[in-house]
Amino acid sequence: xxxxxxxxxxxxxxxxxxxxxxxxxxxxxxxxxxxxxxxxxxxxxxxxxxxxxxxxxxxxxxxxxxxxxxxxxxxxxxxxxxxxxxxxxxxxxxxxxxxxxxxxxxxxxxxxxxxxxxxxxxxxxxxxxxxxxxxxxxxxxxxxxxxxxxxxxxxxxxxxxxxxxxxxxxxxxxxxxxxxxxxxxxxxxxxxxxxxxxxxxxxxxxxxxxxxxxxxxxxxxxxxxxxxxxxxxxxxxxxxxxxxxxxxxxxxxxxxxxxxxxxxxxxxxxxxxxxxxxxxxxxxxxxxxxxxx
Amino acid sequence: xxxxxxxxxxxxxxxxxxxxxxxxxxxxxxxxxxxxxxxxxxxxxxxxxxxxxxxxxxxxxxxxxxxxxxxxxxxxxxxxxxxxxxxxxxxxxxxxxxxxxxxxxxxxxxxxxxxxxxxxxxxxxxxxxxxxxxxxxxxxxxxxxxxxxxxxxxxxxxxxxxxxxxxxxxxxxxxxxxxxxxxxxxxxxxxxxxxxxxxxxxxxxxxxxxxxxxxxxxxxxxxxxxxxxxxxxxxxxxxxxxxxxxxxxxxxxxxxxxxxxxxxxxxxxxxxxxxxxxxxxxxxxxxxxxxxxxxxxxxxxxxxxxxxxxxxxxxxxxxxxxxxxxxxxxxxxxxxxx
Numbered sequence: 001x002x003x004x005x006x007x008x009x010x011x012x013x014x015x016x017x018x019x020x021x022x023x024x025x026x027x028x029x030x031x032x033x034x035x036x037x038x039x040x041x042x043x044x045x046x047x048x049x050x051x052x053x054x055x056x057x058x059x060x061x062x063x064x065x066x067x068x069x070x071x072x073x074x075x076x077x078x079x080x081x082x083x084x085x086x087x088x089x090x091x092x093x094x095x096x097x098x099x100x101x102x103x104x105x106x107x108x109x110x111x112x113x114x115x116x117x118x119x120x121x122x123x124x125x126x127x128x129x130x131x132x133x134x135x136x137x138x139x140x141x142x143x144x145x146x147x148x149x150x151x152x153x154x155x156x157x158x159x160x161x162x163x164x165x166x167x168x169x170x171x172x173x174x175x176x177x178x179x180x181x182x183x184x185x186x187x188x189x190x191x192x193x194x195x196x197x198x199x200x201x202x203x204x205x206x207x208x209x210x211x212x213x214x215x216x217x218x219x220x221x222x223x224x225x226x227x228x229x230x231x232x233x234x235x236x237x238x239x240x241x242x243x244x245x246x247x248x249x250x251x252x253x254x255x256x257x258x259x260x261x262x263x264x265x266x267x268x269x270x271x272x273x274x275x276x277x278x279x280x281x282x283x284x285x286x287x288x289x290x291x292x293x
Numbered sequence: 294x295x296x297x298x299x300x301x302x303x304x305x306x307x308x309x310x311x312x313x314x315x316x317x318x319x320x321x322x323x324x325x326x327x328x329x330x331x332x333x334x335x336x337x338x339x340x341x342x343x344x345x346x347x348x349x350x351x352x353x354x355x356x357x358x359x360x361x362x363x364x365x366x367x368x369x370x371x372x373x374x375x376x377x378x379x380x381x382x383x384x385x386x387x388x389x390x391x392x393x394x395x396x397x398x399x400x401x402x403x404x405x406x407x408x409x410x411x412x413x414x415x416x417x418x419x420x421x422x423x424x425x426x427x428x429x430x431x432x433x434x435x436x437x438x439x440x441x442x443x444x445x446x447x448x449x450x451x452x453x454x455x456x457x458x459x460x461x462x463x464x465x466x467x468x469x470x471x472x473x474x475x476x477x478x479x480x481x482x483x484x485x486x487x488x489x490x491x492x493x494x495x496x497x498x499x500x501x502x503x504x505x506x507x508x509x510x511x512x513x514x515x516x517x518x519x520x521x522x523x524x525x526x527x528x529x530x531x532x533x534x535x536x537x538x539x540x541x542x543x544x545x546x547x548x549x550x551x552x553x554x555x556x557x558x559x560x561x562x563x564x565x566x567x568x569x570x571x572x573x574x575x576x577x578x579x580x581x582x583x584x585x586x587x588x589x590x591x592x593x594x595x596x597x598x599x600x601x602x603x604x605x606x607x608x609x610x611x612x613x614x615x616x617x618x619x620x621x622x623x624x625x626x627x628x629x630x631x
Contacts, residue, residue, distance in 0.1 A: 010508040014501055104368075108337075117339035118366050123523060123546060126530055202496045203527050206520040207337055207368070211495050246498075246505050249484045256457045256485050 011243050016135055017201055019239025021046065021193040021210075023138040025217035026224070026231050027145050028189030032078075033226060034149065035182030036162040036283040040096020041081045042190045043214025044103035048073040049194025051107040054121040054205035055114065063130045066199050067192075074191015075184060077103070082183035086176055089287035104208060111205075119207030121198075129203055134196035141189065142232040149228060158182055162281035165288045175288045190214070216267070223270055225278045241266050327360045327387065327571050330380030331563075332373065334392030336493040336519040337366045343519060343540040343559060347391045347414060350560030354567040370490060374398045381406045387570045389563060390414070393460050394490065399423065410575050412566045414559055415460060421577045424569075426562040429583035430460070431467030432616050433555045434515070435623045436584075436591045436609050437537050438471025441513040442479050443605045444535060444552055449480045451506035453499055453525050455518035456492040457485040463626040464517040464539070464555070470623055475608065482506045486521045493519035500524030507532040513552055515539070526550065535600070544596035552600050554592040561588060585617045 025042045032039035039045075052073035057066030081099055084090040108119035115121060149155040157178050160168035165175045193213075198205045216238060224231030241263040248259045331351050338348040348364070355362040363385075365376040373395055380388045381402050387410045390399040396416035403411040403423050410422055417425040441450045452468055454461040469481045484502040486492040499521030503514050507528060514529065515537040516522035522539060529536035529550040538544060538554030545551075562582055569575050582588020591609065593601060615621035 010505065014505065018497075018501065108366075115339075118337045120337070120339045120520065123341075123526075126527075197497060202500065202524055204496070204523060206340075206494050206496055206523070208491075208494055209496065211491050211498075243501070246484070246501050249502075257488050260485075260488055 011240075011247065014243040014246065015236065015239045016139075017239075018242045019235045020135045020138045020200070021197050021213050022217050022220060022235040022238055023232060024134065024141065024193035024196065025190040025214055026220040026235050027138075027141050027228060028186035028193070029217060029221045030145065030186075030226060030228065030231055031158070031182045031189070032186035033182075033221065033284055034162045034281055035158050035179045036165060036281055036286065036288070037082070037085050037179055037183050038092040038096065038285050039081065039183065039186050039190075040093050040218070041077065041099040041214075042096075042186070042217050043210055043212070044096070044100040045074050045077045045081075045187055045190040046194035046197065046210045046214050047100075047103040047107065047208070048077045049191030050198035050209060051110070051121070051194075051205045053195040054124070054198040055110070057124055057128055057199050058115075058122050061128060063124075063128050063199050066128075067130060067133075067195055070195035070198075071188055071191050074187040074189075074194065076187075078183050078187020078190075081187075082180050085287065086179050086183070089289065092285055092287075100214070107205065108207060119205075121205045124199065124203040126203070129199050130195075131200050134192055134200045137192065138196075142228050145228040154178075154181075159281070161288070162283055165283050169288075169290070179288070190217075193217075219267055222278055222280075223267075226280060238263060238267070327358075327567075328383075328385045329354070329360050329362050329387045329389065329567055329570075330377075330385040331362070331364045331389045332376050332380070332391065332395060333364065333366045334394060334493075335367070335369065335490040337368070338364065340493070340519045341541060341543065341546065342522060342538075343557070344391055346541040346557065346559040347389075347563050349541075350563030351389075351567070353560065354564050358568060358571055360567060360571065370394060374402070377402050381409060384409070386410060387412065387567060387575075389566065390416075391559075392416075393458070410570050412563075414562060417579060423577055424566055424575065424580055425578065426559075426566065426580050426582065428557050428559075428562075429581065429589055429625070430555070430557060431463050431470075431623045431625050432584050433557065433589035433591060434464045434467030435471035435474070435616070436613060437515060437553055437555045438468035438473075439475050439609050439612060440553055440591065440601065440605055441468070441515060441535075441537060442472035442474075442476040443602075443608070444600065445476075445479070445511075445513050447510050447512050448476065448478060449482065449510045449512065451482040451503065451511035451514035452484070453502050453506070453514055453516045453518055453522070454483070454485040455487075455521055456490060457488050459627050459630055461485070461517050464515075466626040467623050468515050471612075474612070480510075482509060482511055486518050493521060495521045496524035496527070498524070500528045503528035503536070504532070507534050513537065515555070517555075538592070542592040542594065544592050544594055548596045549600075551597055553597055556590045556592045558582060558588045558590070583617075584613055 049070040053066040053070030056069035084095040161178045220234040224234040390413045393415040400418045412424040503525040513535045516525040517539045526547045535552040543554045
């Protein structure tokens with residue numbers, strides 16, 4: 001009995017650790033997409049946050065500076081995305097993808113100059129990591145997002161510019177500014193997700209260490225139908241699947257390959273069958289052009 | 294559709310630019326010297342492990358011998374061939390591929406450039422101009438398995454592999470055999486980070502696997518997982534348990550938590566092959582590194598000496614002698630496949 005209890009406890013904490021980067025990135029993405037901007041760049045933003053946090057911590061010795069650096073990096077990349085998509089009206093998917101590719105290249109370039117390595121930073125001591133703070137923030141962000149989205153003026157405006165930007169503009173709301181805010185918040189949150197990866201869960205940055213988590217976060221966002229609590233659940237479910245997969249491996253005679261595809265099969269099944277119709281914000285992906293009212 | 298062709302051109306430009314960057318294109322500047330090109334595995338040269346060991350050997354060669362050394366980090370499997378070809382087209386005297394994944398690519402390129410010398414680590418390519426540098430990892434894994442079983446108080450030990458491939462199974466099988474050699478009842482938990490090459494670069498997952506093993510009662514975990522293995526060391530520190538390093542001597546990574554490292558002297562193999570080409574002694578075919586020529590060893594230094602007792606050391610040394618003399622046979626997982 002005791003060992004069963006321990007197992008569930010370890011499964012639970014493992015689920016939390018594996019879900020945290022997903023929750024932060026997906027809820028970040030929610031702010032951008034609710035305002036009408038597809039944030040394909042989540043993966044790139046996470047990489048930027050992770051790399052900057054590890055680098056700054058390696059130089060200053062303090063994870064708090066690393067945290068600040070990671071958040072700033074997330075903001076910068078998000079600002080780039082916002083500028084291209086909102087001000088220049090570039091294709092949002094193409095811009096996001098370009099940013100993701102860019103962020104595969106930039107960390108190795110910088111780490112080459114700083115540490116003579118290609119994309120990895122020196123290992124940090126255990127005292128130089130922040131293993132719990134991001135988990136707590138991730139769990140708090142969901143209710144906060146619900147409140148912001150449905151109980152505040154800002155939330156109303158955010159949803160308005162994502163559904164019918166023309167009406168919002170007529171009512172005197174600056175579509176450009178609200179969308180900028182949405183994308184910047186997503187930069188902060190996804191950046192924090194990256195910070196957790198490099199100096200929370202781990203103690204260094206390695207090349208492309210997000211390993212597709214930004215895209216899984218996007219899937220969770222769609223799976224969760226752009227609703228905060230459902231997105232949170234979706235991320236926890238993905239984390240749980242991964243944690244279960246880790247514990248199933250090696251304990252049964254089923255080959256590793258089969259056990260490792262569980263999360264992916266699960267994703268396909270839920271996306272294809274069980275969630276019903278997902279309804280994205282109406283103006284998602286469409287740049288707002290003032291003259292075309 | 295005005296956008297179509299323009300987008301196409303942009304993509305092409307981006308691709309060319311990416312390929313040029315990825316292959317570290319630099320002009321030959323020092324004429325007359327032996328030119329050596331080294332193509333790393335997906336993990337890249339800073340994995341503190343396998344590739345890092347190869348890079349050590351190459352750097353040593355550059356310091357001590359009159360050679361021009363260039364390296365390329367493909368980053369993803371599709372870039373392997375262009376990177377290797379870039380060296381071959383520019384007539385590099387010796388081109389070294391690091392890692393089993395480059396076997397097929399190197400075979401293709403080496404066939405087209407029979408006048409150039411090639412070397413591959415961890416794979417066998419049957420061509421006269423290719424030296425295949427292979428290691429008897431199972432023997433070294435056997436010895437660290439013995440140490441793990443002796444250091445374990447719970448009778449449970451773990452193994453975290455990177456990508457689930459025969460080469461890594463070879464580590465796992467040798468490790469388990471060694472552990473059983475000293476404790477027939479020992480339980481060995483075995484996990485792999487993944488089934489694609491991303492498995493070498495996922496320290497978060499490596500850490501979760503190790504934590505699950507420690508929580509299940511294992512108190513020594515051997516990692517053979519490239520960059521993902523760094524996560525195993527982190528988990529060992531958090532749980533105050535032991536880990537075993539791989540390929541390079543990793544005892545320094547988390548002093549006090551690393552029992553030993555299964556050292557694979559890729560650095561020696563790389564250095565030696567460069568020297569042989571330089572001195573005109575290159576020969577194709579298999580170059581085997583094992584316990585007998587110190588190509589494979591377990592690491593003992595100031596970082597881990599407090600963790601390894603005299604009796605453990607005597608026992609392991611005795612087994613080492615026996616394996617070298619052929620009195621003790623360790624199963625080679627890969628030999629059994631063929």
